[in-house]
Amino acid sequence: MNVLLTGGTGFIGGKLKTRLESAGHDVMVVSRGPAGHVTWEPDAIRTAVRASDAVIHLAGENVFARRWSVHQKQTLRASRIDTTRLLAEAVADARPQAFITASAIGYYGTSAERHFVAGDGPGDDFLARLCVDWEAARQPAVDAGVRTATVRIGVVQGLGDGALQKMLLPFKLGLGGPMGHGRQWVSWIHIEDLLAMLAWLLENENTQGEYNGTAPTPVSNRELSTTLGRVLHRPAIVPLPDFVLRLVLGEVAELVLGGQHVTPDRAVTEGFSFRFSELEPALRDLLNG
Numbered sequence: 001m002n003v004l005l006t007g008g009t010g011f012i013g014g015k016l017k018t019r020l021e022s023a024g025h026d027v028m029v030v031s032r033g034p035a036g037h038v039t040w041e042p043d044a045i046r047t048a049v050r051a052s053d054a055v056i057h058l059a060g061e062n063v064f065a066r067r068w069s070v071h072q073k074q075t076l077r078a079s080r081i082d083t084t085r086l087l088a089e090a091v092a093d094a095r096p097q098a099f100i101t102a103s104a105i106g107y108y109g110t111s112a113e114r115h116f117v118a119g120d121g122p123g124d125d126f127l128a129r130l131c132v133d134w135e136a137a138r139q140p141a142v143d144a145g146v147r148t149a150t151v152r153i154g155v156v157q158g159l160g161d162g163a164l165q166k167m168l169l170p171f172k173l174g175l176g177g178p179m180g181h182g183r184q185w186v187s188w189i190h191i192e193d194l195l196a197m198l199a200w201l202l203e204n205e206n207t208q209g210e211y212n213g214t215a216p217t218p219v220s221n222r223e224l225s226t227t228l229g230r231v232l233h234r235p236a237i238v239p240l241p242d243f244v245l246r247l248v249l250g251e252v253a254e255l256v257l258g259g260q261h262v263t264p265d266r267a268v269t270e271g272f273s274f275r276f277s278e279l280e281p282a283l284r285d286l287l288n289g
């Protein structure tokens, strides 16, 4: 297939591009920078979508890039919502076979008690509202009858960038440990399973709607740090107090400290199988391989 990919220079998109190309797809990347084949200029997008069999939209300002000022919140929203709307309108016009988009488990809000599956309603914090509007921006494509599928992505475990990479240095120095009280849920996914899920949605004509991109077994933040310490043969006993996280990260710290328990019931019911359902083999694969 000819696949138009946004976010193809990023942590997930870069690896997805490699994977899709090795599966025989031709991938054109939309980027703000010189590494892309297509710019975000609306005419360029419309032309590129017309030349594509499918569109995969992963672009978005990194949530942890900087503190959430009013301006940064606008950037986080516009980089997802405006781009999705532009693509969805081009998709509605050109009608490729599939429109696959990213969202985040932030859709559900944070909770210590509730367990979320794909049919559940949204939360009510900044990220939840962002995700609701991000997903709503797909509507022109849905209304035009184009198969549209969305992955609400969890905490991606991979190397090169992302949450795990940021945790490695303190853990290797023996300074790792739980964040805050450590009881908050971490709904993680091995990068290979996320890439496989995106490829499954691209290639499986029976899929559409919203799917949770999380492994079947979320863990507590304390279990994540204990497991990472065990895999790295390092202690994991130095907690990172919540006030330090709030001082360093600002409002985005609430995401890390709140957590959410999200499972991929819908994807599993529809036939997707995970290579890494449990955290320890996933981390061993990434770090000891």
Ligand SMILES: NC(=O)c1ccc[n+]([C@@H]2O[C@H](COP(=O)([O-])OP(=O)(O)OC[C@H]3O[C@@H](n4cnc5c(N)ncnc54)[C@H](OP(=O)(O)O)[C@@H]3O)[C@@H](O)[C@H]2O)c1
Binding pocket: 006, 007, 008, 009, 010, 011, 012, 013, 030, 031, 032, 033, 035, 036, 058, 059, 060, 061, 062, 063, 075, 079, 083, 102, 103, 104, 105, 152, 153, 154, 155, 156, 161, 162, 163
């Ligand atoms: N990684 C995770 O754990 C995780 C969890 C939940 C959801 N997600 C979602 O999955 C998607 C991909 O995540 P990722 O970790 O691969 O992100 P990433 O490494 O930060 O890459 C994001 C991509 O988006 C583009 N981008 C960044 N800022 C932008 C802006 N202001 N306007 C337009 N494009 C912009 C960049 O492309 P150019 O610089 O080439 O333009 C980059 O390739 C994102 O939408 C993210 O919210 C990721």
